[in-house]
Amino acid sequence: MSDPHPHRSRVVVITGASGGIGRASARMFAARGDRVALLARGTTGLEAAAAEIRAGGGTALLISVDTADHGALEAAADQVEAELGPIDVWVNDAFTSVFARFVDITPEEFDRVTQVTYLGFVNGTRTALTRMLPRDRGIIVQVGSALAHRGIPLQSAYCGAKHAMWGFHESLLTELRHDRTHVQVTSVAMPGVNTPQFTWVLSKLPMKAQPVPPFYQPEVAARGVLHAADHPERRAYWVGAATAGTILANRVAGGLLDRYLAKTGIGSQQTDQRRPAEHPTNLWEPADGPDGHDYGAHGPFDDRALAHSPQQWASQHRRALGLGAGLAAAAAVAARRAA
Template identity: 70%
Template sequence: MSSKRVVVVTGASGGIGRAAARMFAQRGDSVALLARGTTGLDGVTAEVEKAGARALPISVDTSDHQAVEKAAQQIEDELGPIDVWVNVAFTSVFSPFMDIEPEEFERVTEVTYLGFVNCTRAALKRMQQRDRGAIVQVGSALGRRGIPLQSAYCGAKHALQGFHESLRTELMHDHSNVKVTLVQMPAVNTPQFSWVLSRLPHQAQPVPPIYQPEVAARAIVHAADHPNRREYWVGASTVGTILGNHFAGGLLDRYLAKTGYSSQQTSEPKPKDQPANLWEPADGPDGHDFGAHGQFDSKAHARSPQLWCSQHHGTLGVAAAAVTAGAVAWAARRAA
């Protein structure tokens, strides 16, 4: 691919999407920035332009397929043919399943799964005509291993895994030069823990090890450059969760049942005024710009050896994955 491309990033106003948009801009790519929150969009637009790249902010809810199609056409009209489309946008609910209202569960599914489907369709409609382009789906280790308190999100990411595999094989059957790849994310220090709807008594937190958004962004940019891979694993928790579930699924169930509630909460009570972005963006006109980082900078890693192993797959990558999987299996047995 050309070093200067037209790149679309959904969920660009914060977290992983924000970090990825900045990284694409630093490479000289023109970046279309899709998100609901206008305050966050203003912030990332300024960052992209400061990097010397062209930015096109569009306020859109990716669960609305007609709005996504309109946004895609606007991007091609103003920036040119789309080379890379990165799907990041999501929402979630931290809560036991029976405390999630049916409408809330449906909303998470519409954004976190169907939003990816809508955006992929809009991208493919244009890329297939030219027989070129790359679509990067931002997945999660939780799409391969469900955990307590995140049933809606885990269900949506599991659905994304199946959709990705089905679509990828269809493109291979057609000998298409349009590529789709999946980046499996670990726990990342993003603002989601400060704006996702939560019914937990304490402040929600990512399960360690935690990585900075820039680690995720490097994986996304690499995947956009090398989209032939089926998927990339970003962190130790990703590798361990996926392979640990495969080799010790029943034991891991017991381990998560015992530790999954406490490990996803800090000792601090949940702020009474914490926003919830399920129905409206937390960074709307009356909100503030949350940026890319969450509140766990002191615990987050800036690098991931597992990402390097995934990018340079081979004996070293397999060995690292096996060691991590063994550690998870050992922990599960200890908890059983």
């Protein structure tokens, strides 16, 4: 059962809220009156995100926390409920990654990506359910990826974590439905997005990393997060034609996609600019720590990122489109009979 009043003021927790999709989502939730708890490891980005929300008249609580640390996340949730009230919506978005061939990723690096990008979602979900299930209400949104359904080169740690998240999501979804609880969980599969990750993710590539084209602005992804939080009755949403195309193509022609990505996947994730020897890396420590740089929601590709997704609109309004198509077909049949 979805929330009967999706636009009443709610308490929303967002992990990974200091940049990218999390930051864009936080601004949108706050702009409509929700009280937003911003969770991330860094401090500079969190403080800037909170300042943006407060400048617009919204309510923001910032908490510096590593989602890989379940105990710290529990303490953060206690603080949220003490200061803002019972948590209505929990958005799992925090992640990290390594751009490199698998053989060039150390075991410690692979473990760290898995701890944040997969187990961080598990920890966040457990923390949310501990509070939501006794109240028999609440919504959890997992910010997923097309790469939860189709692996690509240079991102084995991230793809593995996102595939694990999807399996976890399906398992949990069936358990919640079996228990007939009103707590709901949904997922949003994202395309490539112009976020700061391409500036601060650990990279071992010769050239600067970029999202696989075509890619979108974080506000497009954020609109998908808000829609999922308002309509959690669907198990999953897809954002962007590239996401839909990738998932569907892999279902029907995975072998062909293997060969295509083997030829194009490595080059398409790199620009024509050399990667500097020294660059920010957020795998072990936040790139926006004390006195650090605020990276904001956008990455360095504003001139190429798409600001709208017709597929997203169509996906969110598919019932109306289906009804319209049915009415049009009925009208056509009636016209032919009249003729």
